[in-house]
Amino acid sequence: MDFDFTAADDEFRREFRSWLEANRSDAPPPRDIFMTEGKHAFEEQVRWGRKLAEGGWLAVNWPKEYGGRGATVLQTIVYGEELARLGLAAPMMGLGTTLLGPTLLHWGTDEQKQRYIPKILKAEEIWCQGYSEPGAGSDLASLQTRAVEDGDDFIVNGQKVWTSLAQFADMIFLLVRTDPDAPKHKGISYLLVDMHGPGVTVRPLVEMTGNRGFNEVFFEDVRVPKKNLVGEKNQGWQVAMTTLMFERSGIGGGDGGALGMCRELAELARKLPRNGCTAWDDASVRQKVAELYCEAVAIKYTGYRQLTRRLKGLPPGPEGSMMKLCGTELNHRMQLFAMELLGPYSQLENHAEHAYDKGIWSFRMLASRGGTIAAGSNQIQHNIIGERILGLPKG
The missing domain is CATH 1.20.140.10 (Butyryl-CoA Dehydrogenase, subunit A, domain 3)
Incomplete structure (x- = not known):
């Protein structure tokens, strides 16, 4: 790989550095997903995310047609370097820009992209991730949360655990079992669910740090429109792995x-x-x-x-x-x-x-x-x- 920066990369750096130096006073102290110190600290992160969004500096590596800057690999690196230079960090305010957004760009329908991408880019909708369950952590494919078809909806019942920032989230991208008779890596679907809808209950978990970044989330007869299915029914494992690769990278x-x-x-x-x-x-x-x-x-x-x-x-x-x-x-x-x-x-x-x-x-x-x-x-x-x-x- 050629690590030399191009003239465009240098201009990207100058532009972002100038913006950061003019707006750094609005940035909260850096923190990660395990350092949620209550609602006030989380709201600071959201305000910082919205400030970046106003300047067009949130999700810079997303394609321009979806509201990003189409930043190249080196420009994405420059972005991180400039934040680090001032002791700052990208906002930790849910998983919309880092996980759900990139996944939708790869798998989502045009309707889903039009509905969710703009709100993610404006930090107007906070997302959490519904993967792990009490009996399905590292062995994720053993999940048992069920979704049964009922007309134009799925009816979801089950429980998720270790759900980061669920107490502040507006939406959750959720793995559910839609075919209980299929092999465990099959019969799984990927749904987008409103956290404020009837039947959704969040219970925070206290960590040994004393903070409450993780949660249990319970779903009781929760109605989810079929248009909120990402990818094909029963093929959600492929979509889920795409999200995990973005997470791990x-x-x-x-x-x-x-x-x-x-x-x-x-x-x-x-x-x-x-x-x-x-x-x-x-x-x-x-x-x-x-x-x-x-x-x-x-x-x-x-x-x-x-x-x-x-x-x-x-x-x-x-x-x-x-x-x-x-x-x-x-x-x-x-x-x-x-x-x-x-x-x-x-x-x-x-x-x-x-x-x-x-x-x-x-x-x-x-x-x-x-x-x-x-x-x-x-x-x-x-x-x-x-x-x-x-x-x-x-x-």
């Missing part, structure tokens, strides 16, 4: 993420006292941070290779599993190293008095395990990589 890499975390680790080490000096004066600490940084750079360039598929007009492939696996495991090891650096201070929780950096490191450490489970557990990613990339036989 977006985890890890870039100049923010792990690279930004390495820089924060270095800053933490520089202010932690140790034997009359600082932790940063210890060569073993510098060596460990350098080791983590090298891994982060490797993930960044792996992400560049993954993005070339989108440049060719293809959905992300199984290589996204490499990004998800390596990125989340690296993050977990970074947080554990931060605990080593902090020593007794690592026991102080988020926002505790006397905690370094307001206790964010202990929060991140507790939250980091969740990343290895979300978007398909890392054990499942090992299977995908072995079978689909390396061609190994199934265990």
